[in-house]
Amino acid sequence: MAPIVVLRGDGIGPEVVEEGLKVLKAAARRYGIALEFTEALLGGVAIDATGDPLPEETLRRCREADAILLGAVGGPKWDTLPGDRRPERGLLRLRQGLELYANLRPVRVFPPLLDVSPLKRDVIDGADFMIFRELTGGLYYGTPRGIEQRGEEETGIDTLIYTTSEIARIARLAFQAASRRRKKLTSVDKANVLMSSQLWRRVVVRVAQDFPGVTLEHILVDNCAMQIIRNPRQFDVIVTENMFGDILSDEAAVIAGSIGLLPSASLGARGGLYEPVHGTAPDIAGTGQANPIGTILSVALLMRYSLKQE
Ligand code: IPM
Ligand code: MG
Numbered sequence: 001m002a003p004i005v006v007l008r009g010d011g012i013g014p015e016v017v018e019e020g021l022k023v024l025k026a027a028a029r030r031y032g033i034a035l036e037f038t039e040a041l042l043g044g045v046a047i048d049a050t051g052d053p054l055p056e057e058t059l060r061r062c063r064e065a066d067a068i069l070l071g072a073v074g075g076p077k078w079d080t081l082p083g084d085r086r087p088e089r090g091l092l093r094l095r096q097g098l099e100l101y102a103n104l105r106p107v108r109v110f111p112p113l114l115d116v117s118p119l120k121r122d123v124i125d126g127a128d129f130m131i132f133r134e135l136t137g138g139l140y141y142g143t144p145r146g147i148e149q150r151g152e153e154e155t156g157i158d159t160l161i162y163t164t165s166e167i168a169r170i171a172r173l174a175f176q177a178a179s180r181r182r183k184k185l186t187s188v189d190k191a192n193v194l195m196s197s198q199l200w201r202r203v204v205v206r207v208a209q210d211f212p213g214v215t216l217e218h219i220l221v222d223n224c225a226m227q228i229i230r231n232p233r234q235f236d237v238i239v240t241e242n243m244f245g246d247i248l249s250d251e252a253a254v255i256a257g258s259i260g261l262l263p264s265a266s267l268g269a270r271g272g273l274y275e276p277v278h279g280t281a282p283d284i285a286g287t288g289q290a291n292p293i294g295t296i297l298s299v300a301l302l303m304r305y306s307l308k309q310e
């Protein structure tokens with residue numbers, strides 16, 4: 001097997017990755033799994049070293065890898081760079097370059113941590129769901145995008161665009177996951193306003209025909225944002241577009257108690273990228289306070305999905 005590419009990134013990234021690697025190596029030793037690692041640069045550290053948040057060399061090595069472990073990217077030092085040269089753009093180009101179109105974010109309450117959440121114990125006890133966030137389409141990548149002068153005004157433009165095949169492939173993965181779980185899929189959209197959401201809903205309904213054992217429901221994103229903290233136990237698998245998934249998954253972290261607890265796996269045609277849901281937390285970087293559980297759980301997902309070591 002190809003080496004696992006380690007991208008420590010910025011801020012607390014290197015610290016949490018270090019802890020994740022300890023667990024990964026210990027588990028590998030215990031179960032006799034041979035692993036090799038190689039380090040590469042992504043984000044602010046890559047900008048400092050090469051001027052590019054995603055150096056060619058990093059993309060090449062990630063393309064050859066079966067699995068990539070990532071900390072987090074970004075920080076105040078690079079915040080004044082123009083949009084397309086920021087550390088975050090490196091991450092977005094990596095997701096796109098590897099066609100990692102499905103971002104899985106499992107949300108679960110750990111019984112010993114029930115009182116860590118600001119939400120009431122009886123609301124969150126037993127909550128256990130999985131968010132499937134579309135990761136390589138929508139507002140993050142749509143064109144035209146930019147800031148341009150239109151008459152008197154500067155105008156900022158982003159494009160929310162989805163094709164049938166982009167929707168169908170993430171829907172299919174979400175249905176498959178639901179059929180292995182409690183057999184309920186909630187598709188989140190804004191079909192009362194957005195055309196892309198109307199297509200989203202239509203395609204999800206079409207894909208549902210191949211999964212008669214799964215109950216499909218549709219929910220508008222604003223209502224979903226409320227339901228996630230009002231009654232999170234109602235959810236099994238959630239599937240949604242890129243931006244809605246970004247926002248809802250931060251919100252869902254409140255159920256687990258802290259954003260430091262949530263892992264993620266980004267999957268596509270082959271390989272996988274594993275990273276905690278949180279950011280670089282520059283305010284606590286280097287102080288040893290960062291919670292590495294999100295990364296450690298990401299390592300567990302890496303074992304499961306890329307190494308097939310349940
Ligand atoms: C996430 C992050 C990223 C995103 C940022 C860092 C670009 O918030 O993975 O949720 O918006 O996708
Ligand atoms: Mg986010």
